[in-house]
Amino acid sequence: MIEPRTLKGFRDTLPTAMLAREHVIDTAKQVFRSFGYLPIDTPALEYSEILLGKGGDETDRQMFRFMDQGDRDVAMRFDLTIPLARFVAQHAHELRMPFKRFHVAPVWRGENPQRGRYREFVQCDFDTVGTTSINADIETALVIHELFLALGISDFGIRINNRKVFNGLLHRLDLVDRITPVLRAVDKLAKVGPERVTAELSDAGLSEDQTIELFKLLDIEGSDPFEQIEEASHLVGDAGDEGIDELTAMFEGLRASGVTHHAVLDLSIARGLDYYTGSVFETFLTDLPEIGSVCSGGRYDDLASTYSRREFPGVGASLGVDRLLAGLEEMGLIDVPGATAPVLIVMFEAGRINDYLALAARLRRSGIGVELYPEARKLGAQLKYADRAGHSFAVILGETEFAAGTAQVKILASGESVDVRVGDLPGTLHSMIGA
Amino acid sequence: MIEPRTLKGFRDTLPTAMLAREHVIDTAKQVFRSFGYLPIDTPALEYSEILLGKGGDETDRQMFRFMDQGDRDVAMRFDLTIPLARFVAQHAHELRMPFKRFHVAPVWRGENPQRGRYREFVQCDFDTVGTTSINADIETALVIHELFLALGISDFGIRINNRKVFNGLLHRLDLVDRITPVLRAVDKLAKVGPERVTAELSDAGLSEDQTIELFKLLDIEGSDPFEQIEEASHLVGDAGDEGIDELTAMFEGLRASGVTHHAVLDLSIARGLDYYTGSVFETFLTDLPEIGSVCSGGRYDDLASTYSRREFPGVGASLGVDRLLAGLEEMGLIDVPGATAPVLIVMFEAGRINDYLALAARLRRSGIGVELYPEARKLGAQLKYADRAGHSFAVILGETEFAAGTAQVKILASGESVDVRVGDLPGTLHSMIGA
Numbered sequence: 001m002i003e004p005r006t007l008k009g010f011r012d013t014l015p016t017a018m019l020a021r022e023h024v025i026d027t028a029k030q031v032f033r034s035f036g037y038l039p040i041d042t043p044a045l046e047y048s049e050i051l052l053g054k055g056g057d058e059t060d061r062q063m064f065r066f067m068d069q070g071d072r073d074v075a076m077r078f079d080l081t082i083p084l085a086r087f088v089a090q091h092a093h094e095l096r097m098p099f100k101r102f103h104v105a106p107v108w109r110g111e112n113p114q115r116g117r118y119r120e121f122v123q124c125d126f127d128t129v130g131t132t133s134i135n136a137d138i139e140t141a142l143v144i145h146e147l148f149l150a151l152g153i154s155d156f157g158i159r160i161n162n163r164k165v166f167n168g169l170l171h172r173l174d175l176v177d178r179i180t181p182v183l184r185a186v187d188k189l190a191k192v193g194p195e196r197v198t199a200e201l202s203d204a205g206l207s208e209d210q211t212i213e214l215f216k217l218l219d220i221e222g223s224d225p226f227e228q229i230e231e232a233s234h235l236v237g238d239a240g241d242e243g244i245d246e247l248t249a250m251f252e253g254l255r256a257s258g259v260t261h262h263a264v265l266d267l268s269i270a271r272g273l274d275y276y277t278g279s280v281f282e283t284f285l286t287d288l289p290e291i292g293s294v295c296s297g298g299r300y301d302d303l304a305s306t307y308s309r310r311e312f313p314g315v316g317a318s319l320g321v322d323r324l325l326a327g328l329e330e331m332g333l334i335d336v337p338g339a340t341a342p343v344l345i346v347m348f349e350a351g352r353i354n355d356y357l358a359l360a361a362r363l364r365r366s367g368i369g370v371e372l373y374p375e376a377r378k379l380g381a382q383l384k385y386a387d388r389a390g391h392s393f394a395v396i397l398g399e400t401e402f403a404a405g406t407a408q409v410k411i412l413a414s415g416e417s418v419d420v421r422v423g424d425l426p427g428t429l430h431s432m433i434g435a
Numbered sequence: 436m437i438e439p440r441t442l443k444g445f446r447d448t449l450p451t452a453m454l455a456r457e458h459v460i461d462t463a464k465q466v467f468r469s470f471g472y473l474p475i476d477t478p479a480l481e482y483s484e485i486l487l488g489k490g491g492d493e494t495d496r497q498m499f500r501f502m503d504q505g506d507r508d509v510a511m512r513f514d515l516t517i518p519l520a521r522f523v524a525q526h527a528h529e530l531r532m533p534f535k536r537f538h539v540a541p542v543w544r545g546e547n548p549q550r551g552r553y554r555e556f557v558q559c560d561f562d563t564v565g566t567t568s569i570n571a572d573i574e575t576a577l578v579i580h581e582l583f584l585a586l587g588i589s590d591f592g593i594r595i596n597n598r599k600v601f602n603g604l605l606h607r608l609d610l611v612d613r614i615t616p617v618l619r620a621v622d623k624l625a626k627v628g629p630e631r632v633t634a635e636l637s638d639a640g641l642s643e644d645q646t647i648e649l650f651k652l653l654d655i656e657g658s659d660p661f662e663q664i665e666e667a668s669h670l671v672g673d674a675g676d677e678g679i680d681e682l683t684a685m686f687e688g689l690r691a692s693g694v695t696h697h698a699v700l701d702l703s704i705a706r707g708l709d710y711y712t713g714s715v716f717e718t719f720l721t722d723l724p725e726i727g728s729v730c731s732g733g734r735y736d737d738l739a740s741t742y743s744r745r746e747f748p749g750v751g752a753s754l755g756v757d758r759l760l761a762g763l764e765e766m767g768l769i770d771v772p773g774a775t776a777p778v779l780i781v782m783f784e785a786g787r788i789n790d791y792l793a794l795a796a797r798l799r800r801s802g803i804g805v806e807l808y809p810e811a812r813k814l815g816a817q818l819k820y821a822d823r824a825g826h827s828f829a830v831i832l833g834e835t836e837f838a839a840g841t842a843q844v845k846i847l848a849s850g851e852s853v854d855v856r857v858g859d860l861p862g863t864l865h866s867m868i869g870a
Contacts, residue, residue: 002484004525004742007509010480012522014529015473015536022464022474029457033775034799036806036824038450039457043555044479044511044541045445045499049437064480066501069545074442076479087447090439094449096824098809101450106479110504120478128809135788135809142792146799249788256789257796307439340468353570353684354691357577361692364469364581371471374533374563374570388531389471 009111009119019336020328024151024321025104025124031147032102032126035139040101042083044108048073054082054306062110076108080125080318081303088129089307097130104321116326127316129303134246137279137299137315138253144283144295144317145259151324152333155286159266162247162279163298165232166270168240169217173210182206186218186270218268225251225265232267246278277301281317285327294324338390341369342433346383348398350376355402359395359422366426368433387412393432395425444546444554454771455760459586460539460559463754466582467537467561470574475536477518479543483508489517489741497545511543515560515753516738523564524742532565539756551761562751564738569681572714572734572750573688579718579730579752580694586759587768590721594701597682597714598733600667601705603675604652608645617641621653621705653703660686660700667702681713712736716752720762729759773825776804777868781818783833785811790837794830794857801861803868822847828867830860 006012013021029039048065055078065075077083080103088099104124111117126143128136141158148156166183170176181204185197194215201211217235222228226248233244247265254263271280278299285294297317304312328334343363345356360370371391373382379396386394396408407425409432410417420428441447448456464474483500490513500510512518515538523534539559546552561578563571576593583591601618605611616639620632629650636646652670657663661683668679682700689698706715713734720729732752739747763769778798780791795805806826808817814831821829831843842860844867845852855863 001744002741004485004521004739005482006478006525007480007482007503007507008505010478012478012526013476014526015475018474018476021476034804036774036776036779036804036826038775039453040450041448041453041456043441043445043447044543045442045555047440047442050439062504064501064503066499068442068499069497070443072442086439090441091447091449096820100806108479120480131809133809135782135807138792139807139809142796252789253792256792258793258800304439306437309436339471340473341471344471347570354687357573357688357691358693361577365693369469369471371535372570372574374566374568374574385531391471 007119009113011118011120016336016338017325019338019340020325020334021122021321023334023336024325024328025122027150028124028147028319028321029102029104031143031150034146035100035143037100037102037126037128037143040087040103041105042077042080042087042103044076044106045074046077046083046086048075050086050307051075051077051082055079059109064108064110078109079107080105080123084125084127084129085304085312086307088312089304089310092308092310092312095130098136099129100127101129102126116322118322122321124319124321125316127314129312129314129316132313134249134279135253137246138250138257140279140297140315140317141250141254141263141281142257142259144281145254145257145262147295147319148262148283151328152335153285153328156262157284157286158263158295159269159282159284159293160247160250160263160279161265161267161269162243162250163276164243164246164278165236165240165267166217166243168236168238168243169214171239172237173213175206175210178204178206182214183270186214186268189218189268189270220267225263228265228267243278250279271296271298275300279315285331287331288327291323291327291330293320294327295319337392339371339386339392341371342392343368343370343429344382344386344389344391344394345370345372346379346386346394346396347373347376348379348396349402352397352402355397359397359407359425363426363429366430368426368429383410383412393429395429397422442554444548446553446555451773452760454773454775455763455769456557456756458769458771459754459756459760459763460557462585463559463582463756464537464539466578466585469581470535470578472535472537472561472578475522475538476540477512477515477522477538479511479541480509481512481518481521483510485521485742486510486512486517490514494544499543499545513544514542515540515558519560519562519564520739520747521742523747524739524745527743527745527747530565533571534564535562536564537561551757553757557756559754559756560751561753562749564747564749564751567748569684569714570688572681573685573692575714575732575750575752576685576689576698576716577692577694579716580689580692580697582730582754583697583718586763587770588720588763591697592719592721593698593730594704594717594719594728595682595685595698595714596701596704597678597685598711599678599681599713600671600675600702601652601678603671603673603678604649606674607672608648610641610645613639613641617649618705621649621703624653624703624705655702657700660698663700663702678713685714706731706733710735714750720766722766723762726758726762728755729762730754772827774806774821774827776806777827778803778805778864779817779821779824779826779829780805780807781814781821781829781831782808782811783814783831784837787832787837790832794832794842794860798861798864801865803861803864818845818847828864830864832857 063075185200276298280298282293283295299315360372363370394410498510620635711733715733717728718730734750798805829845
């Protein structure tokens with residue numbers, strides 16, 4: 001006997017959790033499609049040289065990397081961005097630019113497992129590659145907005161900033177060579193608070209005055225993004241003009257699209273990653289800020305510089321499916337039926353199997369999902385199965401019902417039963433499911 | 436510079452191919468759901484001991500197997516059946532029996548790449564575990580039937596047989612200890628012809644008389660399965676009674692469900708795999724028999740005997756997504772639009788971006804997928820993009836149109852244009868898309 005078990009840090013997804021995950025992913029795909037994004041897929045395994053050195057030493061160490069049967073040095077992808085970069089460089093001649101793609105797939109990282117973090121998880125990315133237009137940035141924020149509304153979430157905030165504003169200030173303060181450590185420090189603001197960030201900025205070589213100026217920008221708050229932008233423009237000087245213009249276009253575009261209170265300007269959003277060069281996005285659930293951003297992204301100047309001399313600027317974001325699912329569950333917003341077919345036909349008389357099959361086929365053909373219980377077990381056992389499985393209705397026909405040409409329809413939530421003429425079942429069940 | 440390339444035997448899936456694959460997978464999932472099957476997922480990586488020795492030496496050699504960071508001997512799954520067996524044994528106490536699951540996921544085999552065969556491919560399995568009832572076998576055939584119809588395929592045949600009939604004959608011929616080599620030989624019949632099968636049977640120790648009797652069974656043909664069953668019952672004797680009864684129930688159940696000419700009895704279908712014990716299924720595209728079975732499966736007595744003392748009988752099948760896609764393409768049956776959003780709004784005047792955004796938002800809210808071109812490039816370039824991308828309609832508004840409150844809607848297939856009042860656009864585009 002071999003003990004049936006999953007690897008440390010890995011897990012199975014059981015039906016209830018999988019139904020919720022499929023709901024989130026299907027909703028996301030539908031939103032991506034409504035904006036014209038196209039699906040792609042890339043292999044789980046890549047040459048290690050493609051993946052190495054892209055996410056820092058820790059990412060390299062966490063990679064599932066090995067020699068394959070042909071002595072190739074290979075590794076499992078740890079995100080969907082590096083594969084996109086390789087894909088775009090490799091297939092540029094086959095792609096129409098701007099290239100708008102989405103990619104939903106598992107990635108693997110040999111991290112130390114923590115609560116809610118696994119070594120295999122699903123990423124859900126969308127990007128527009130091949131245009132520097134701010135309109136693609138606006139669209140990225142719009143997609144995030146529609147996505148959360150489509151998931152039935154009304155309390156969320158997309159926090160938007162622009163790196164160019166931040167860089168403009170650093171330019172004015174003669175801190176251009178300190179951009180990376182300053183970004184890293186500021187990125188921790190929400191987590192560790194201003195005191196520890198101030199200490200880290202001091203370690204990075206900032207004077208007290210420079211730190212004070214920086215915090216003036218980070219602290220700009222307000223309910224009107226245009227007033228905030230105005231305030232920021234005075235602080236950052238000419239070097240930040242492009243960023244100020246882009247933020248203005250962003251919030252005007254969002255307003256024109258009917259997006260108001262769900263999009264906020266947050267001048268302290270830095271996103272630690274070096275490669276963002278313009279807009280940056282983070283998305284928080286209002287009632288659960290502590291779980292962190294559930295959808296993040298931004299603009300980058302050049303996606304594929306490692307693989308191609310051609311420049312591929314772009315903008316995109318990534319939905320944290322597992323983190324969002326955890327949040328939805330905590331907020332009680334996961335309302336996916338446990339059964340995929342709303343109706344269970346009870347097998348009451350084993351000898352009537354062909355009548356049950358004919359009825360099931362007729363109901364399915366009318367568009368109703370139907371499960372037929374496979375064995376003539378006791379009625380109570382079958383109803384218990386239906387109740388636990390999450391079916392809404394059980395259809396029961398014994399010899400009495402067959403003789404009368406009627407069926408008993410049991411509403412599982414209330415326990416009530418109604419008699420329905422067999423010929424009327426498709427119509428009646430349709431209205432009962434609709435109600 | 437690192438050369439952007441995929442590993443030998445691996446490939447990227449570009450949007451056109453991915454749209455077709457998503458269409459097949461989404462259709463399959465919808466059919467599975469309409470019968471009450473539930474989705475699950477399992478990790479790509481398993482302990483090697485879970486996977487080893489389940490598919491023969493060749494499968495073991497083809498496994499992507501390595502030591503992980505924690506010195507665990509791990510491997511990537513090569514099918515979805517072994518993970519299901521491990522899953523069922525591990526989670527039996529959390530599952531309702533009968534447990535009906537589907538699982539759509541990639542698997543990996545380090546085979547020598549051939550035309551149309553890759554080292555990574557998607558499997559699409561559905562199984563009913565925990566019941567020995569023939570009704571679950573009937574349902575398996577019904578799911579295959581509905582699946583192909585839902586994909587718009589009308590010319591296909593589900594070839595059905597039952598191992599118990601075959602075993603009954605071997606029993607009558609005193610060949611019970613020769614079952615495995617006989618099955619392996621018969622499984623090749625369609626591929627290599629009767630002469631080579633006869634030679635292989637002789638190697639397996641069958642006498643000429645035994646071979647003649649065996650071929651009598653394999654050769655039973657006809658258009659009425661019930662006549663074929665009758666003929667077979669005389670040949671196989673009492674030992675095959677159970678198989679004969681099951682085949683009868685199968686074809687009666689299919690007939691009751693409205694399935695007639697798409698399901699045929701083929702007493703020569705053996706399926707080489709040892710573990711099938713009852714019904715076996717293969718599905719062929721009538722116009723492309725040479726690509727082999729595109730959906731195969733059968734009944735097994737015990738799924739998880741390696742991992743559990745409890746018996747888990749079941750029945751299921753696997754859709755060969757990539758093989759089917761190749762077939763659909765060859766038959767010209769892939770008719771998926773190349774664009775995910777039917778409408779492209781042309782960016783004619785850069786300064787009107789907020790008006791275009793407002794229009795796009797309004798159309799999307801009315802349920803129409805809309806892509807907004809991000810840059811104010813020349814009209815011709817944008818229309819060429821729309822045409823190549825596969826959009827159906829381009830919506831054009833310049834200053835003249837804004838002043839008049841109308842939009843030009845260009846039908847890309849015909850090149851025709853119509854003027855539509857901006858307020859009427861949602862309704863008009865809805866009817867144009869519907870038509």
